[in-house]
Amino acid sequence: MFAQKRLGKELSNIHKSLPPGISIASASDFSNWKMDIQVLDTNPLYADQIYRLNFKFSGSYPIEAPEVTFIKEDGRDIPMHPHIYSNGVICLDLLGTNWSPVQNVESVCMSIQSMLTSNTKNERPPGDDTFVRSGYRSPRNINFVYDDNTV
Amino acid sequence: MDADFPDPTDWIQTPVPGLQALETSLRCQVCKELFTAPKVTSCGHTFCSLCIRRCLSASSKCPTCMKPDEEPRLRDNIVVSELVNSFDTIRKSLLETLVAKEEARKQAEEEAQRDASTRPKRSSYDLDDDGIMEDAEPVHRPRGKRRRQDTTASRQTQEIGPPRRSTRTSSQRINSRIGSSQTPVVVESDDDDDFQPIEEFSEDDDFRSSSRAKRKPTSRVPETPTKKPDLVPCPICSRLKEQSNIEVHVDRCIDGKRSPSPTLGRANDASSAGTPLKRQPISFPNVSKLQHRAPYTAEEREKLRLPKGNASLAKEADIRKKLREIGIKCDVKGKDTKQVLWTRLQEWTNLWNANLDSESPKTKPVLIKELEAYERSQLAQKPSVVQNKDFEREAWSNAHKPGFDALIANARKTATQKKEDGTEAEATDQPLDSMAGVQAELNGIGSPEAIEA
Numbered sequence: 001m002f003a004q005k006r007l008g009k010e011l012s013n014i015h016k017s018l019p020p021g022i023s024i025a026s027a028s029d030f031s032n033w034k035m036d037i038q039v040l041d042t043n044p045l046y047a048d049q050i051y052r053l054n055f056k057f058s059g060s061y062p063i064e065a066p067e068v069t070f071i072k073e074d075g076r077d078i079p080m081h082p083h084i085y086s087n088g089v090i091c092l093d094l095l096g097t098n099w100s101p102v103q104n105v106e107s108v109c110m111s112i113q114s115m116l117t118s119n120t121k122n123e124r125p126p127g128d129d130t131f132v133r134s135g136y137r138s139p140r141n142i143n144f145v146y147d148d149n150t151v
Numbered sequence: 152m153d154a155d156f157p158d159p160t161d162w163i164q165t166p167v168p169g170l171q172a173l174e175t176s177l178r179c180q181v182c183k184e185l186f187t188a189p190k191v192t193s194c195g196h197t198f199c200s201l202c203i204r205r206c207l208s209a210s211s212k213c214p215t216c217m218k219p220d221e222e223p224r225l226r227d228n229i230v231v232s233e234l235v236n237s238f239d240t241i242r243k244s245l246l247e248t249l250v251a252k253e254e255a256r257k258q259a260e261e262e263a264q265r266d267a268s269t270r271p272k273r274s275s276y277d278l279d280d281d282g283i284m285e286d287a288e289p290v291h292r293p294r295g296k297r298r299r300q301d302t303t304a305s306r307q308t309q310e311i312g313p314p315r316r317s318t319r320t321s322s323q324r325i326n327s328r329i330g331s332s333q334t335p336v337v338v339e340s341d342d343d344d345d346f347q348p349i350e351e352f353s354e355d356d357d358f359r360s361s362s363r364a365k366r367k368p369t370s371r372v373p374e375t376p377t378k379k380p381d382l383v384p385c386p387i388c389s390r391l392k393e394q395s396n397i398e399v400h401v402d403r404c405i406d407g408k409r410s411p412s413p414t415l416g417r418a419n420d421a422s423s424a425g426t427p428l429k430r431q432p433i434s435f436p437n438v439s440k441l442q443h444r445a446p447y448t449a450e451e452r453e454k455l456r457l458p459k460g461n462a463s464l465a466k467e468a469d470i471r472k473k474l475r476e477i478g479i480k481c482d483v484k485g486k487d488t489k490q491v492l493w494t495r496l497q498e499w500t501n502l503w504n505a506n507l508d509s510e511s512p513k514t515k516p517v518l519i520k521e522l523e524a525y526e527r528s529q530l531a532q533k534p535s536v537v538q539n540k541d542f543e544r545e546a547w548s549n550a551h552k553p554g555f556d557a558l559i560a561n562a563r564k565t566a567t568q569k570k571e572d573g574t575e576a577e578a579t580d581q582p583l584d585s586m587a588g589v590q591a592e593l594n595g596i597g598s599p600e601a602i603e604a
Contacts, residue, residue: 009183059529063209101214102180
């Protein structure tokens with residue numbers, strides 16, 4: 001009810017205008033949206049690549065953060081980044097402890113976009129293998145330690 | 152999905168796109184609606200009463216700047232509330248007017264292009280006509296027989312005003328039109344009922360009267376002197392009185408016998424603190440009354456803000472009792488846990504307190520319905536129990552202990568079997584895989600048993 005109203009507003013806004021490099025892939029209901037993002041500068045890691053983000057909203061959105069992960073779909077891959085696990089889970093304080101209800105889908109996309117843009121390391125986070133094998137299906141159960149302020 | 156939501160971006164298509172920024176700042180950043188009962192935090196950010204209460208019960212931080220804040224420190228933002236009210240009343244007509252104007256302008260431009268190709272001497276003719284030529288609307292002015300009568304757009308513009316008027320003139324017209332349409336003439340029937348512009352600041356007064364005063368504060372100010380031309384302000388209490396009655400009134404004022412107006416609030420008293428003669432002399436019985444206040448009447452209790460309480464100090468039975476007293480159902484589907492009951496009480500507190508801030512408060516049964524609807528919407532979208540943030544791990548692992556134990560025992564059995572006859576390697580592949588799966592599942596949940604096993 002509360003979440004749906006707010007998402008409806010965001011959606012009508014998104015249909016009207018979006019910042020460059022961000023587009024909507026699908027939003028057929030108010031619980032799951034897919035957004036395509038693209039890095040616009042000439043970062044060799046992500047040049048000419050489009051990545052797909054999956055947003056999962058709970059009933060308490062925007063009080064509670066949405067679950068945001070990268071997904072492999074339609075030939076879209078998971079970007080290489082020291083804070084993005086190979087199963088698509090993103091370690092970003094904005095999506096965890098630093099979430100604030102004034103954020104929205106657009107601002108989250110832009111944050112992730114700039115997180116990719118500023119990255120220069122072609123690597124996965126330490127312990128990526130064990131993490132992916134441990135079978136976390138939802139980022140919500142993970143207690144990330146946000147230790148790196150450089151990226 | 153495709154419902155029409157009023158949105159700040161509506162203004163982009165109008166001749167005044169700057170209104171987008173204005174409307175954005177009149178909207179709550181949490182729910183993206185126009186503020187309802189706006190509250191300002193101690194860091195100076197404004198949100199809807201209900202939104203900020205919900206945010207602060209989730210985490211005690213301002214959603215915008217992340218500075219720590221608490222509910223009791225919230226204050227009413229009266230100016231914003233007035234701004235939103237007046238903006239909301241004109242929004243629709245303003246948007247329609249501006250959109251019609253823009254459409255008319257576009258049509259006029261098209262017409263101008265067509266005109267220009269057929270009649271190149273048009274501009275000099277226009278200048279001869281009245282000497283004034285507006286840049287924005289070069290063609291859409293009455294030009295005798297050549298004027299188009301058939302388009303709806305031009306008809307709409309005619310209603311608003313002559314189409315060649317500049318934006319400022321027409322917006323003034325809109326204002327005056329709206330002003331006149333929504334300004335009922337306030338005739339003060341009671342001779343002693345005086346003009347009180349401060350009335351709206353007394354927040355604890357009757358909601359209805361204060362909200363009415365908020366809606367039309369501007370209309371009352373200029374209206375009063377013209378309606379009663381022979382009014383004179385009393386030198387003592389500065390109320391407007393008829394000239395013939397002023398002396399009698401002043402006498403009464405000095406004596407302090409004048410009965411206080413029923414609508415006078417605390418705020419009004421405080422504001423006129425510089426006129427001590429108006430005040431009743433303080434007597435001792437009054438002081439003792441203040442010290443031992445009588446218990447709240449039922450009516451007063453209806454207007455009390457509820458306290459937040461503390462989750463770890465509250466007992467489950469107390470929460471249950473409180474909810475029952477309010478009339479909220481407990482244990483609808485089986486026994487509710489303390490966590491669920493506490494969340495319900497918190498949400499009720501938020502709804503209740505926000506409702507008191509509202510200008511048009513709802514009744515209790517409506518609020519209870521709202522609470523139930525809110526809980527249902529929360530439940531409906533929970534993707535899975537295990538993924539829930541406040542998922543109770545211990546309860547879950549206890550409830551499923553037999554299943555987990557059986558799986559672990561099974562895995563141990565196959566492992567020892569494998570040791571006994573190492574030749575049958577292919578048979579053990581399957582159970583080992585399943586054990587790994589179980590381990591992963593348990594790790595994901597963080598069950599204490601899993602670590603031991």
